[in-house]
Amino acid sequence: MSVALERVSKRFGEFVALDEVTFGVDEGELVALVGPSGSGKSTLLRVVAGLERQDAGAVRIHGEDAAPLGPGDRRIGFVFQHYALFRHMTVFENVAFGLRVRPRRERPSGSEITSAVKDLLQLVELDALSARYPSELSGGQQQRVALARALAVQPRVLLLDEPFGALDARVRKQLRQWLRQLHDEVRVTTILVTHDSEEACEVADRVAVMHEGRIAQIGTAADLLRETANPFLGAFLADSPRPSASAKRIDYH
Numbered sequence: 112m113s114v115a116l117e118r119v120s121k122r123f124g125e126f127v128a129l130d131e132v133t134f135g136v137d138e139g140e141l142v143a144l145v146g147p148s149g150s151g152k153s154t155l156l157r158v159v160a161g162l163e164r165q166d167a168g169a170v171r172i173h174g175e176d177a178a179p180l181g182p183g184d185r186r187i188g189f190v191f192q193h194y195a196l197f198r199h200m201t202v203f204e205n206v207a208f209g210l211r212v213r214p215r216r217e218r219p220s221g222s223e224i225t226s227a228v229k230d231l232l233q234l235v236e237l238d239a240l241s242a243r244y245p246s247e248l249s250g251g252q253q254q255r256v257a258l259a260r261a262l263a264v265q266p267r268v269l270l271l272d273e274p275f276g277a278l279d280a281r282v283r284k285q286l287r288q289w290l291r292q293l294h295d296e297v298r299v300t301t302i303l304v305t306h307d308s309e310e311a312c313e314v315a316d317r318v319a320v321m322h323e324g325r326i327a328q329i330g331t332a333a334d335l336l337r338e339t340a341n342p343f344l345g346a347f348l349a350d351s352p353r354p355s356a357s358a359k360r361i362d363y364h
């Protein structure tokens with residue numbers, strides 16, 4: 112198991128954001144996390160990343176208890192909905208950043224960094240734009256740079272929190288296909304948060320549905336679409352941001 116949560120709970124004051132969540136992601140797997148706003152998706156990612164501390168329960172990364180590790184020591188790559196590129200750095204420097212700030216003993220040489228960044232930019236199909244600044248890129252291009260930057264430090268786990276959420280439907284669709292291909296090539300364990308059940312079913316190996324701080328259901332897209340036992344799930348899928356698209360998918364099965 113690459114990431115394992117064992118009865119993880121997190122409160123904000125009286126409010127229970129995560130309620131004894133137990134959940135595992137296999138090595139190399141891409142799991143999508145869906146669920147309504149406020150159900151705890153981002154909190155779950157932040158706890159895995161170490162940006163937020165759980166009140167109870169354990170997070171294990173490759174079997175190791177993550178409790179003693181701060182966010183910088185967990186070897187986790189994170190991409191948020193709103194591109195958080197460094198505005199004053201070129202595409203190349205944005206991707207190189209995580210390698211340049213490594214402690215001296217672990218830091219690759221200048222030429223190793225150049226070659227690693229070139230490879231990553233090729234992977235995200237942006238090698239031609241390496242000298243540009245973020246303001247000179249489209250939203251989709253910026254998110255691809257953010258992904259390359261997250262991958263540069265060879266994370267053990269990649270956490271994507273609505274990485275395409277701010278983009279228009281057409282670009283989202285392209286990027287989700289591209290993400291699936293990228294994942295097939297790189298095979299890094301990934302948790303993708305998305306509001307869009309169609310996106311989840313299309314890219315993920317398994318889909319987990321969150322509801323009120325719990326994992327209401329988890330399975331392959333086909334399992335979940337067949338599943339009628341959970342009325343909440345049916346309602347969520349039918350009630351997703353693109354009702355016609357998800358209804359169409361449900362009809363397929």
Ligand SMILES: Nc1ncnc2c1ncn2[C@@H]1O[C@H](COP(=O)(O)OP(=O)(O)OP(=O)(O)O)[C@@H](O)[C@H]1O
Pocket residue numbers: 123126128146147148149150151152153154155
């Ligand atoms: N720092 C915080 N302080 C207080 N409450 C918080 C904090 N962070 C999250 N919450 C609350 O915890 C709940 C879960 O929030 P979270 O951000 O995990 O939801 P989400 O599923 O990611 O929602 P969305 O789809 O809108 O991004 C929400 O009710 C939110 O208001």
Ligand SMILES: [Mg+2]
Pocket residue numbers: 152153154272
């Ligand atoms: Mg969120």
